[in-house]
Amino acid sequence: MKIRIKFGKYGELKFIGHLxxxxxxxxxxxxxxxxxxxxxxxxxxxxxSFAQPLGIGVTSDGEYFDIEAHSTLSTDEAVRRLNxxxxxxxxxxxxxxxxxxxxxxxxVIAAADYIVRPRYPERVYFDIKKSWDEFMAQETILxxxxxxxxxxxxxMKTLIYENEADEGSISFRLSCGSVINLKxxxxxxxxxxxxxxxxxxxxxxxxxxxxxAAAGDxxxxxxxxxxxxxxxxxxxxxxxN
Amino acid sequence: MDSKVNNMRKLALPxxxxxxxxxxxxxxxxxxxxxxxxxxxxxVNFCMCFPDVYEIGMSHLGIQILYDxxxxxDRVNCDRVYSPWNDLDRIMRDxxxxxxxxxxxxxxxxxxxxxxxxxxxxxxxxxxxxxxxxHIPLFSRDRTDDDPIVIGGGPCTYxxxxxxxxxxxxxxxxxxxRYRQLLDLYLKIKNEHPDGWRSIxxxxxxxxxxIYVPSLYEVSYYDTEGGGEFPAPHPxxxxxxxxxxxxxxxxxxxVRKEIVMDxxxxxxxxxxxxxxxxxxxxxxxxxxxxGCIRGCRFCQAGMIYRPVRERSLEFLKDKALKMLKNxxxxxxxxxxxxxxxxxxxxxxxxxxxxxxxxxxxxxxxxSLRIDxxxxxxxxxxxxxxxxxxxxxxEAGTQRMRxxxxxxLTEEDIIHGSSEAFAAGWNKVKLYFMLGQPTETTxxxxxxxxxxxxxxxxxxxxxxxxxxxxxxxxxxxxxxxPKPFTPFQWCRMNSRTEFIEKAKxxxxxxxxxxxxxxxxxSWHDADTSVLEGxxxxxxxxxxxxxxxxxxxxxxxxxxTESFVYQNWLDxxxxxxxxxxxxxxxxxxxxxxxxxxxxxxxxxxxxLWLEWQRAQEGRVTxxxxxxxxxxxALVFGGGVCFENTN
Numbered sequence: 001m002k003i004r005i006k007f008g009k010y011g012e013l014k015f016i017g018h019l020x021x022x023x024x025x026x027x028x029x030x031x032x033x034x035x036x037x038x039x040x041x042x043x044x045x046x047x048x049s050f051a052q053p054l055g056i057g058v059t060s061d062g063e064y065f066d067i068e069a070h071s072t073l074s075t076d077e078a079v080r081r082l083n084x085x086x087x088x089x090x091x092x093x094x095x096x097x098x099x100x101x102x103x104x105x106x107x108v109i110a111a112a113d114y115i116v117r118p119r120y121p122e123r124v125y126f127d128i129k130k131s132w133d134e135f136m137a138q139e140t141i142l143x144x145x146x147x148x149x150x151x152x153x154x155x156m157k158t159l160i161y162e163n164e165a166d167e168g169s170i171s172f173r174l175s176c177g178s179v180i181n182l183k184x185x186x187x188x189x190x191x192x193x194x195x196x197x198x199x200x201x202x203x204x205x206x207x208x209x210x211x212x213a214a215a216g217d218x219x220x221x222x223x224x225x226x227x228x229x230x231x232x233x234x235x236x237x238x239x240x241n
Numbered sequence: 242m243d244s245k246v247n248n249m250r251k252l253a254l255p256x257x258x259x260x261x262x263x264x265x266x267x268x269x270x271x272x273x274x275x276x277x278x279x280x281x282x283x284x285v286n287f288c289m290c291f292p293d294v295y296e297i298g299m300s301h302l303g304i305q306i307l308y309d310x311x312x313x314x315d316r317v318n319c320d321r322v323y324s325p326w327n328d329l330d331r332i333m334r335d336x337x338x339x340x341x342x343x344x345x346x347x348x349x350x351x352x353x354x355x356x357x358x359x360x361x362x363x364x365x366x367x368x369x370x371x372x373x374x375x376h377i378p379l380f381s382r383d384r385t386d387d388d389p390i391v392i393g394g395g396p397c398t399y400x401x402x403x404x405x406x407x408x409x410x411x412x413x414x415x416x417x418x419r420y421r422q423l424l425d426l427y428l429k430i431k432n433e434h435p436d437g438w439r440s441i442x443x444x445x446x447x448x449x450x451x452i453y454v455p456s457l458y459e460v461s462y463y464d465t466e467g468g469g470e471f472p473a474p475h476p477x478x479x480x481x482x483x484x485x486x487x488x489x490x491x492x493x494x495x496v497r498k499e500i501v502m503d504x505x506x507x508x509x510x511x512x513x514x515x516x517x518x519x520x521x522x523x524x525x526x527x528x529x530x531x532g533c534i535r536g537c538r539f540c541q542a543g544m545i546y547r548p549v550r551e552r553s554l555e556f557l558k559d560k561a562l563k564m565l566k567n568x569x570x571x572x573x574x575x576x577x578x579x580x581x582x583x584x585x586x587x588x589x590x591x592x593x594x595x596x597x598x599x600x601x602x603x604x605x606x607x608s609l610r611i612d613x614x615x616x617x618x619x620x621x622x623x624x625x626x627x628x629x630x631x632x633x634x635e636a637g638t639q640r641m642r643x644x645x646x647x648x649l650t651e652e653d654i655i656h657g658s659s660e661a662f663a664a665g666w667n668k669v670k671l672y673f674m675l676g677q678p679t680e681t682t683x684x685x686x687x688x689x690x691x692x693x694x695x696x697x698x699x700x701x702x703x704x705x706x707x708x709x710x711x712x713x714x715x716x717x718x719x720x721x722p723k724p725f726t727p728f729q730w731c732r733m734n735s736r737t738e739f740i741e742k743a744k745x746x747x748x749x750x751x752x753x754x755x756x757x758x759x760x761x762s763w764h765d766a767d768t769s770v771l772e773g774x775x776x777x778x779x780x781x782x783x784x785x786x787x788x789x790x791x792x793x794x795x796x797x798x799x800t801e802s803f804v805y806q807n808w809l810d811x812x813x814x815x816x817x818x819x820x821x822x823x824x825x826x827x828x829x830x831x832x833x834x835x836x837x838x839x840x841x842x843x844x845x846x847l848w849l850e851w852q853r854a855q856e857g858r859v860t861x862x863x864x865x866x867x868x869x870x871x872a873l874v875f876g877g878g879v880c881f882e883n884t885n
Contacts, residue, residue, distance in 0.1 A: 010249075046601060085569075089248060
């Protein structure tokens, strides 16, 4: 069976890298006795895949990884158990069953929500909301994007699906994933260029809120693609009822 | 959401520094299973330091054991600190940020104790780095009641003299036995003498078994030239130690090492720390025994940890399961000096392979003696096509192996290899040493000859049954004589001699029949000769360490940071020479800098072994018969194995 697990990353744990996060959850699976499947061979590894790496320094409310398991607890029980063996700044939020034919989060991810803030608000001399709205009012925002075929000019605006600014922060939903991955840093670099603002080193505080797959004309969060498990079961029980 | 985003422990470093440095996870603490004690509520705050980078320090079992022990003590909080990596080191100096412990993020200087483990000599400049970044005076004599007590432990304390001036005290031996007593003494004296407690505590601590307070011992030396106050009785003793004695009558003239006799009834962590950043040893470590029965004459560990004491099978099975469950690690390994000599090895390994292997957990075996049993278990836990078998002949000829008392014969190696080949392996690793006493050209050449013999054995297998080409990888390190070994008196080769030997060795590999199947690599000679001086040095070497540090030497154990010239300059400035410390044969009547330490194995035995070595005579291991080394005084372990 396939299971999708949602977690957050906060506080000082934003300083641990993606590989460290992966190793952390592999160990958490063992500590919490999750009945995860292993590959065959002399060095078996857990069948586990993360939807989208999160950079060092970025916090998040909505990270996902998928696992394959032989049996499962209920959603509530699994979340409780995982948190019992996890740490407060890497909380597990959800644990849902995916359809057997579901693709991994990594394969379907299409967008991500971010909120960004200046690290040194006192340096910011311009009106964030006003400037942002002017920035987004441009007809096109062209960027050079490296692709497998070389450099290509893209209209960044078509990759920003939703956006909103207030006096202290900017929120946006950006194209994310293996096809066209737009980083919040790229957007903000272009924005600062537009404003004529010279950013400081590590100017931005970035927080990721949610990851999405495409659904019709819109998006569905990776978590909503799974169903809540009311009662634990084993793969062997399947088909009994 | 915001409350969680900002749910950050107060960190000592500002965010923009953590974002700038490599692997910031090194500096945030909060690892799984951390004690995360309350600094302000503790009576004693003990900061444990491994003076190297975090990933190395977190791999060390000794710190995990002591960390667990200290935190089990009532009203004691134990935290940890490691050497900041070069990038952060520069930033902390530029901005004058004091070094902090990782869990509480409190300045190291605010702790009551700074305990530094000394695992290898090349970390000595990092000790000074840690002290300086902590704003603790480098020299013990400059410290006040406001500074922590700086205490050293670990194998290098079996000759702490080169770094004696930087430490307030050393704990000689195994840490499990005396710390409670030492901390209680500290609390008592600090309570009775809030002002001026430091010197009183140092004096009283010197009476605690195993504790050596260097400032309370005086050293004098014979003159190097004639006409002085202390002429040497004969020329060989010129410049050597004339007298080493305590300055008070009520502290002991010799310090006997501390030792745990019952390894089943002592501290052992069931919940070891699991770092976020990948440790060099990212696995559960099961220490199966301490000490070694073998008595290889070059090996310090084989002497200072005598007698051999084993942990019971039940203890180990129980701890293995608990540690795996509590850490979620995917690998477990056995630790000891010679695992093949552990009495219950087969039962233990079979238990681990049958009950733990599979389910995503690997059992990684230490270097076992290659025989039918070890090949069988190895084939169950590793892919023979990828894995290799390892031998440590340490020398190329049987004559040389007799000198060093390495009880591994050519026949053992060839036979073991051919069994491994028959079972499907085709990679062999060999470890050698160059520069051991009495070594001849033939012994050096023997390294390539032995490697080639193994390859020849492989090609005796019919071609259709071979698993491709064989690969024999030999590597050699340069022999560094260590205190408390029979070779403590011997002459060490010079840098030039080492390099010539390595070149000769390399050239011989090229001449071998199976040269294309053989590989040879050797260790750096610069660090080896320096390690020689630091290992057998006396207090006069401390000035050279200080000068080298002031020239910018840190992370000397890391090739990319090591600057040999800085050390040569520091030696020049302080009068320390390779000739005196390395390239001189010491005589029996010379007072060695570490003679005041009693590690159980006595000097007479070591001298006898040194004589036997020069005659090429071997000495049997502890289970073949007692050689009378002196470790019997501890009243247990292998010495009393068959005497109930």
